[in-house]
Amino acid sequence: MRYLILSDVHGNWDALSAVLRRVRRKRFDAFLVLGDLVGYGAAPNQVVEAVRGLPGPVRLVRGNHDKVVAGLETGENFNATAHAAALWTASHLTAANRRFVRELPAGPMPIDERVAICHGSPLDEDQYLFSALDALEIFTHFHGPQIVFFGHTHLPSRLERGPTGLQVALLSGESGVVRIEPGRRYLLNPGAVGQPRDRDPRAAFMIYDGDAGIVRWYRIPYPVERAQERIRKAGLPKSLADRLALGL
Ligand code: ZN
Numbered sequence: 027m028r029y030l031i032l033s034d035v036h037g038n039w040d041a042l043s044a045v046l047r048r049v050r051r052k053r054f055d056a057f058l059v060l061g062d063l064v065g066y067g068a069a070p071n072q073v074v075e076a077v078r079g080l081p082g083p084v085r086l087v088r089g090n091h092d093k094v095v096a097g098l099e100t101g102e103n104f105n106a107t108a109h110a111a112a113l114w115t116a117s118h119l120t121a122a123n124r125r126f127v128r129e130l131p132a133g134p135m136p137i138d139e140r141v142a143i144c145h146g147s148p149l150d151e152d153q154y155l156f157s158a159l160d161a162l163e164i165f166t167h168f169h170g171p172q173i174v175f176f177g178h179t180h181l182p183s184r185l186e187r188g189p190t191g192l193q194v195a196l197l198s199g200e201s202g203v204v205r206i207e208p209g210r211r212y213l214l215n216p217g218a219v220g221q222p223r224d225r226d227p228r229a230a231f232m233i234y235d236g237d238a239g240i241v242r243w244y245r246i247p248y249p250v251e252r253a254q255e256r257i258r259k260a261g262l263p264k265s266l267a268d269r270l271a272l273g274l
Contacts, residue, residue, distance in 0.1 A: 037067025061089025
């Protein structure tokens with residue numbers, strides 16, 4: 027099985043289209059999308075339509091921004107900028123795309139015998155997973171497949187439990203590999219396609235190759251200034267444009 031794994035696109039069409047141009051789309055058995063298709067960025071319809079039109083099975087879970095944009099939650103826990111962006115997005119999505127976002131299922135979602143996906147954590151779709159303590163909680167209480175792909179933090183990362191304990195690492199640089207070993211469990215975050223927060227503005231994604239037992243992560247440049255221009259033209263908060271160039 028070969029999967030393309032995308033998370034936190036956040037209405038950033040310029041980043042998503044760069045990723046889709048970079049990979050050979052026809053070579054995947056499925057596309058796994060870990061939530062937050064929309065919110066923050068100024069091209070939500072293009073993003074939703076591109077994901078709906080991917081050439082193969084698309085397995086999606088919803089993110090916290092998707093829920094607020096769809097009207098399933100009020101977003102009272104959002105900061106003012108995120109909330110303004112969610113309201114803007116709700117009023118600019120077409121009816122069909124809004125319905126699509128509204129109907130996204132909650133994670134975790136099993137994909138095959140070795141893989142599941144979620145937005146925040148497999149125990150709570152809104153939980154942020156950063157630390158070894160977070161990983162310990164999940165590995166203790168979640169008895170699912172060996173590999174769980176998650177998003178939400180916008181930080182490419184690997185949380186792993188093996189015979190000698192827990193390991194947590196940020197995945198930095200242009201690309202790299204996580205080798206899936208028997209007897210170990212993995213929580214893997216591909217990072218954000220559309221709003222990276224590890225001070226690297228490049229779009230992030232992962233590819234899982236089940237036969238080789240390998241997950242590879244990638245960072246690729248995209249025309250950040252085009253996404254910024256869309257945000258400014260849309261009248262969205264200017265900080266949403268500024269942060270894209272900084273990877274914050
Ligand atoms: Zn997000």
